[in-house]
Amino acid sequence: MIVAEYARDPWASGIVDGSVIDTRYTLVDDLIIYKSRIFLVPGSKVKQSILRALHDSPTVGHPGYFKTYRQVWEWFTWKGLKSDVLQYVRECPVCQQNKQEHTFPAGLLQPLPIPDQKWECISMDFITGFPKAQGYDCIYLSPTDGWTDGDSEQVGGRLFEELRGWSAEGMGEMDSFVVPRAGDLLQESKDIVDALKDNMPYKQSTLKKSGSEKLKPRYYEPFRIIKRVGELAYELELPADSRVHNVFHVLRLKKALGQHVVPSTVLPPLDDEGKLILVPESILDSREK
Structure with a gap:
């Protein structure tokens, strides 16, 4: 030729x-x-x-x-x-899916603005999963000024640790315990958050993606972008039977390169926990000990 x-x-x-x-x-x-x-x-x-x-x-x-x-x-x-x-x-499609880019992570943290005065921003959270006591199985948590979802999750986790030893029959006795103790936890965690606010720029610049399984592809098939969501996320066109939320942070995305990029219509097989289902093509040999 x-x-x-x-x-x-x-x-x-x-x-x-x-x-x-x-x-x-x-x-x-x-x-x-x-x-x-x-x-x-x-x-x-x-x-x-x-x-x-x-x-x-x-x-x-x-x-x-x-x-x-x-x-x-x-x-x-x-x-x-x-x-x-x-x-x-x-x-190269294989390289795009499996190789890591040696660049800085895309985008910075986007924290909620710090309120200037009390009651400027009000949020609430329900801690669920408790056994029923007096007909109720959840706790209403009202974070104070400057709280984020992460703070609420932290307080909820600590409440679970302290309440886990109680039986379902004893839940009715906790009415006088939960509210004041939750308030103490809120104030304690708020003090921690106040001390960390000055370190937020450092956290933004040093955030790194956590590790993953070594042989697992880092990225999956190219998918078409539907729209941009906020400052740092994109909505993708995933298959109708997908069990994965279709909005991803830019840290999880990479632009697909190539002259003939065809968006995929299928996702890799996942189990109920969102992990890859790996099935061997054939069994070459076996041994019993």
Whole structure:
């Protein structure tokens, strides 16, 4: 195919038949050689086959740009080689799904504004999951000024720890205990939050994504963006039977690159806890101890 492409290119065909003289190029077995490397004409269809062989094959294992470029450069040369290799590696679907980007996390924390006066912002929370006592199975929690959902969750967790030892029959005796104790917990946690407010810029700049299973893909199929939600989230077009909430923070997203990106219509199989369902293709051998 390379020789056939030479015949369709005026300059390359001139090198082959001797009508074009350029001492930098030699002819070996009908192939044009430049500095010990095979020369390809612009627009050669062989480029994609070479890039697939030296980047996608299991023996090389999807190396990065520099290693892929060195592999190609060792045997072949053409105009725009570096840019072609860079584009191919950036648009590789496997690399986009599995490789980590060495960049700063996208976006900062977006904390709620701190109220200037009392009762400027009022929120409430219900702590549920208790055994019924006097016909009720939840506790109403009214956070004070400057509280966030995380503060309420923390107080709720501590209440659960203190109330977990009570039996369902004893729940009626807790009416006089829960309210004052909850107030103490609220004030104690509020003092902690006040002390941490000055550290919020540091928390914003140092937030990092937590680790995950080593062989699990970091990203899944490309999905179409429906709309932007707030400052740092996007709503995606997921399949109708999806059990995953379709709004994601930008930390969980990455732009899909490529000239022919096709949005996916399916999700990987998940169990009730949202974990991947992994089924082996075949059992090669087994052993009992």
